[in-house]
Every structure is written in C-alpha cells, then in structure tokens.
Amino acid sequence: MSLQEIKIFLKQKLSSKIDAVELSSLIGMLIEAVTGWNRMRQIVNVNTELTKEQQKQIEQYAEQLLVGKPIQYILAKAWFMGNEFMVNEHVLIPRPETEELVEWIISYASIMNKPLSILDLGTGSGCIPIALKLALPNCTLTGLDISKDALAVAQMNAKNLNVSIDWMEEDILNTAALDTSYDIMVSNPPYIPIREKKDMQEQVLNFEPLIALFVSNEDPLIYYRAIAKIGKQNLSKNGQLFFEIHYDQGKAILALLDELNYHAELRQDSFGKNRMIRASLK
C-alpha cells in the first residue's frame, strides 16, 4: 500500500470512533512514528509504497486506537513543557494544566533568585521535578511516589533528559514527617471523587492508572490534608506549598489550609477554572 492508501485505510477504520480533526492529527503522528517522516515529508512521499513491516505496525496501532488507547501510551511518549517524556500504564499522561502549575513555580523560584530545594509528592512520570530542574538547574529536586513502577519511569525520564533528581518511595498518607526540609513542596495528587467515574471517558478509565486519579467521595481532600501536615514539619522558613486541584474543590481546600494555619492563594488555569493553589504557613 502507498502512504495515500494507508491514510484512506486508517480514515475508514477509525472515523466512526474519532472525530475528523483529531483523527487527521493522530494519523500524522502514527505515520511519523513508523516511517520517521514528518508532516512535510509525508506530503512529498504520498505515493511512496510502505514496507510490509511498516503496514503491519500501522495496522496494530490502528487496532489500539480503535479500543480507545491514548496515542501517548501507544507511542510510549508524551510532551510536557516542550520535552518528550516516556509514559506507560504505570504513570498518568502529563496534562497541560500541570504545565501551568510548573510555570507558576518557575516564576516564584525566579523571584526568590536562590537555589531552592523542591519536593514533588506523587511524581508519576517525574514530569514536574524534571521540568523544574531543566528550568532551574541550581535547585535541588526530589520526586516521591508510592509506586515503584512509576518511579522506574521517572528515573528513566530523568536519565533521558540528562538531569539529576533524587527519588523516594513513600506513602503520602502514611508519612508524618520526612528527613529533610524543603523550600517548596508541590503536588498534583489524586483528586477525582470516585462518583465522577461514571462521567469520565473510557480512554482515561481503561488505560490510566486508577491509583493516580481517584479519591473517596467521603474524604476527597485526603491528600491535601496529609501533604499540608507534612509541610508543617518539613517546609523550611517561608516555605511554600503548590498544589494542582480539582476545579470544584478550590474553596474547600482554602478552608482546609486555613484550618491548618496556612495563608493560601487560589489561581485559575487558562480555561478560567480554579486549578492551582499556593500556600505558606501563617
């Protein structure tokens, strides 16, 4: 089959499942992954015959898209703050909202203008500490997660992107205090109440690690409370907490932080939704 014929085959196979604009972009990504041709070269090579192996690989990818597997897991990579991160079923696909949180920390750290020690709790792919280290090379970064498998991915990403980060296997919910103090503690913890599961896309539910997503309906702020308590022990003087939050939980988290003796500031993401909090002890 020529490249043109492959594109027609993919459109026919997937158009009932994926909308036209997204499909066109996904097809371009799959073809680039298999042939190494960027979009420009795909236009030039439109009549070029693909090898049998290339056709077979594209057919396998199409089958995975058909069952809803996110392209990032199919190609085992995702982009975050302009860098390529390896992802697999053990880690959440990094989200654009989280980039906005990282940008906030970078501007805060730049104003501080001194080397800071920063801990990311629930690090997953390691996207937060790695992006911070790339932007703030003088800072010391640590990533913590309960999942060994996630930490293995994070370590691989740090190696691929050539940064040095400390990694810690710990349970946020069973840690009263850590050994070191930090100038910044950041977290994008699990925050989706389990009752919202029924409204979520199958793509997320069937492929992303559930441990990264959900909290109980009864105590949805459990991670924020635990981290704010650790902060009381482990934030250095003028230390800051930075959180990503569920858009619906802003006021509740502000109240929780106030109760725990923190000043807090709520920020919206670029869609105007409450999405981030910065807090420091009163």
Ligand SMILES: C[S@@+](CC[C@H](N)C(=O)[O-])C[C@H]1O[C@@H](n2cnc3c(N)ncnc32)[C@H](O)[C@@H]1O
């Ligand atoms: C929403 S994901 C965030 C991943 C990454 N920081 C990001 O922003 O893409 C939450 C992470 O918290 C980790 N996690 C869940 N429960 C935990 C616990 N009790 N202690 C430590 N980490 C936990 C999960 O393994 C997952 O990697």
